[in-house]
Amino acid sequence: MLIVMHKESVIIDDLIKQIIEKKLLPGAKLPSENELADIYDVPRITVRNALTKLEERSYIYSVQGKGRYLKEKSIPIQLPLTGKTSFTEKMEKLGYDLNTINISCEKINFDPKIYEVLKASEMDTVYQVGRLRLINDEPIAIHYSYVSEANFPKIGDDGSSILSMFAYYREQGIQQFSSRKTFLSVTFPTSKEQQLLACKSMVPLIVVESDCIDADSQSVLEHTKILYRSDKFKYDITIDDL
Numbered sequence: 001m002l003i004v005m006h007k008e009s010v011i012i013d014d015l016i017k018q019i020i021e022k023k024l025l026p027g028a029k030l031p032s033e034n035e036l037a038d039i040y041d042v043p044r045i046t047v048r049n050a051l052t053k054l055e056e057r058s059y060i061y062s063v064q065g066k067g068r069y070l071k072e073k074s075i076p077i078q079l080p081l082t083g084k085t086s087f088t089e090k091m092e093k094l095g096y097d098l099n100t101i102n103i104s105c106e107k108i109n110f111d112p113k114i115y116e117v118l119k120a121s122e123m124d125t126v127y128q129v130g131r132l133r134l135i136n137d138e139p140i141a142i143h144y145s146y147v148s149e150a151n152f153p154k155i156g157d158d159g160s161s162i163l164s165m166f167a168y169y170r171e172q173g174i175q176q177f178s179s180r181k182t183f184l185s186v187t188f189p190t191s192k193e194q195q196l197l198a199c200k201s202m203v204p205l206i207v208v209e210s211d212c213i214d215a216d217s218q219s220v221l222e223h224t225k226i227l228y229r230s231d232k233f234k235y236d237i238t239i240d241d242l
Contacts, residue, residue: 007042011050014040019059019070030060030068056202058231071231077140086166087133087143087226096135103196104130105159108146117211117223118148125149129159132196139197139229145212146223165212169221176215183209187227197229204230 018024031039036047051068054060060068077096091098108114108128120126126148133141145165147155152172162168166177185207194201206228212221 007046008050011036011040011047012053015054016059024070026070026072028070030070032067056200058200058203077135086164088164099134099137100163101132102160102163103132104128114146114223118146118220120148120150127155127159129162129165131163141229142193142196142227144225151221165222174214174221178213178215179210180213181211193227199229199231206230
């Protein structure tokens with residue numbers, strides 16, 4: 001069993017090396033399972049298992065009846081880390097073809113971390129407003145905003161139609177924003193997130209968490225959590241004043 005796993009790893013590592021060294025170019029068709037089995041002198045099932053893992057990691061994709069292909073080159077995207085301008089405004093100013101779909105507005109169960117950030121009591125109601133972000137019709141991120149009903153009494157009714165939280169806050173008379181405590185981490189998608197982001201279970205997601213602040217009163221408006229696909233895009237995290 002260990003020998004089989006080692007042979008799978010050899011195939012995976014070698015194909016990834018060829019991708020990095022540009023010996024395999026984006027869109028290129030990979031050799032067939034039989035051809036790879038001959039090249040690496042292994043059973044076909046070993047090749048299939050290796051290719052399945054590469055597909056789960058989103059290096060390659062399958063076309064039924066035609067074979068497997070290397071994924072297209074990643075699209076460079078600037079990853080917004082500051083809270084002075086909305087995600088929508090930043091993407092539009094940078095010239096991206098952005099589309100946003102509201103996917104949820106629901107009450108959350110008590111979460112000590114989120115409630116503490118929002119300065120909400122355990123008896124308060126907090127809503128999660130979710131939006132799916134797409135660039136060039138490709139899902140790039142799921143954007144969750146956690147908002148206290150005590151601060152925005154109509155959020156339960158309004159939340160299902162919100163595409164930009166900053167636009168919503170401006171409607172409530174808040175004009176200037178800032179952010180604090182921005183954290184980055186990595187996770188893997190749940191089955192629901194796989195469906196929304198059109199990705200496999202082993203594709204890592206970049207998680208960005210921060211708090212959005214009313215710049216004038218310094219009160220916390222929301223806790224934000226964004227899940228970015230890591231396989232389709234390259235992220236520029238250079239901080240600027242967009």
